[in-house]
Amino acid sequence: MMLAWQIPQYGKFEEVLNLASFGLPDATSNSALIRVEAVGLNFLDILAIAGKYQEKGPLPFIPGIEAAGRVVESGPESPFAIGDKVMTIGNAACAEYMAAGSKTTFFIPGGMSYEEAAAFQLIYQTAHVALAHRAMLKADEWLLVHAGAGGVGTAAIQVGRALGARVAATAGSDKKLDTCRRAGAELAINYRKTNFCQSIREITDGRGADVIFDPVGGDVFEESTKCTAFEGRIITIGYASGQIPSIALNRILLKNMDVIGLFWGNYRQYAPQRIRQTQAQLNHLWRTGKIKPVIFHQFAFEDLPEALAALAGRQSFGKVVLKGPPANS
Numbered sequence: 001m002m003l004a005w006q007i008p009q010y011g012k013f014e015e016v017l018n019l020a021s022f023g024l025p026d027a028t029s030n031s032a033l034i035r036v037e038a039v040g041l042n043f044l045d046i047l048a049i050a051g052k053y054q055e056k057g058p059l060p061f062i063p064g065i066e067a068a069g070r071v072v073e074s075g076p077e078s079p080f081a082i083g084d085k086v087m088t089i090g091n092a093a094c095a096e097y098m099a100a101g102s103k104t105t106f107f108i109p110g111g112m113s114y115e116e117a118a119a120f121q122l123i124y125q126t127a128h129v130a131l132a133h134r135a136m137l138k139a140d141e142w143l144l145v146h147a148g149a150g151g152v153g154t155a156a157i158q159v160g161r162a163l164g165a166r167v168a169a170t171a172g173s174d175k176k177l178d179t180c181r182r183a184g185a186e187l188a189i190n191y192r193k194t195n196f197c198q199s200i201r202e203i204t205d206g207r208g209a210d211v212i213f214d215p216v217g218g219d220v221f222e223e224s225t226k227c228t229a230f231e232g233r234i235i236t237i238g239y240a241s242g243q244i245p246s247i248a249l250n251r252i253l254l255k256n257m258d259v260i261g262l263f264w265g266n267y268r269q270y271a272p273q274r275i276r277q278t279q280a281q282l283n284h285l286w287r288t289g290k291i292k293p294v295i296f297h298q299f300a301f302e303d304l305p306e307a308l309a310a311l312a313g314r315q316s317f318g319k320v321v322l323k324g325p326p327a328n329s
């Protein structure tokens, strides 16, 4: 048996999360079983617990989609051996043990801690696939990253810089602006005090941003369409605002603009080779010091509700990490 956080019914995480005992997950032929050392938490975990995420698993379930740990058992077709240090994206990460499927499990680069590895997956994969593959961001183009101090936001700033772009970012407090600047933003805009479109027009001599990375949606998306450059691209990443925006097609036509969707989860099914190529590029960028996860705090395993509250309350910046349960728990 193992210790895990359980969601018996959908609801507010403060009300429905509880610690319970579970049987160990199976390591099928192409997967491995890992002892979880660190879990990367995401805004989507809150949505999944509330039953508001686009992918819904059967109840009860163990929350968390990414972790780093050590292989303790390996299926016959798994490329991993007992003792290997790996990072993985899957299901049921907030537990003592997690099944790690080979399509989305990678060796942790030498010298990277479990904590950093847990923060080095979904947000960087999303940022890199969105900017390099979907939006084809080019060197010297202007990239605007919304929610620049958040998980995917900090990753998008760093990846944008690594691709040679000039980066501007928005955030909702002066403290978060510091996070954006430290991640590499040349211009950091407090959208509560300044109209971000005006700032973007000023810094681009009226042209607008070539690429806009939007994990917020709602009014932020609507406003972004007003400061997109000729042949600019807006990538819709998520709806942290809780509002899914719509757009009049004539605005796309009149501005010679592309609105691009990116749901990283689809690559697991349709193009797993893209995930592997992207991870190789991300590992290289990490080794050469061009990207580095920003970690807000590493919470103890039993403090998952506090960790999620930091995300939900918009106090966190960068990535929130949860330690795996202590040995012999």
Ligand SMILES: NC(=O)c1ccc[n+]([C@@H]2O[C@H](COP(=O)([O-])OP(=O)(O)OC[C@H]3O[C@@H](n4cnc5c(N)ncnc54)[C@H](OP(=O)(O)O)[C@@H]3O)[C@@H](O)[C@H]2O)c1
Pocket: 041, 042, 043, 044, 122, 123, 126, 147, 148, 149, 150, 151, 152, 153, 170, 171, 172, 173, 176, 215, 216, 236, 237, 238, 239, 240, 241, 242, 262, 263, 264, 265, 311, 312, 314, 316, 318
């Ligand atoms: N498409 C994909 O494949 C993919 C992959 C990963 C994540 N996502 C999505 O990207 C979004 C951000 O995820 P994340 O893990 O980076 O989250 P995060 O670290 O919590 O950052 C989200 C940020 O959004 C801003 N925000 C604006 N309005 C908000 C509101 N009403 N409530 C809460 N935050 C609000 C906040 O920054 P300020 O305080 O500065 O405003 C907040 O810090 C989520 O919607 C997530 O589902 C999509």
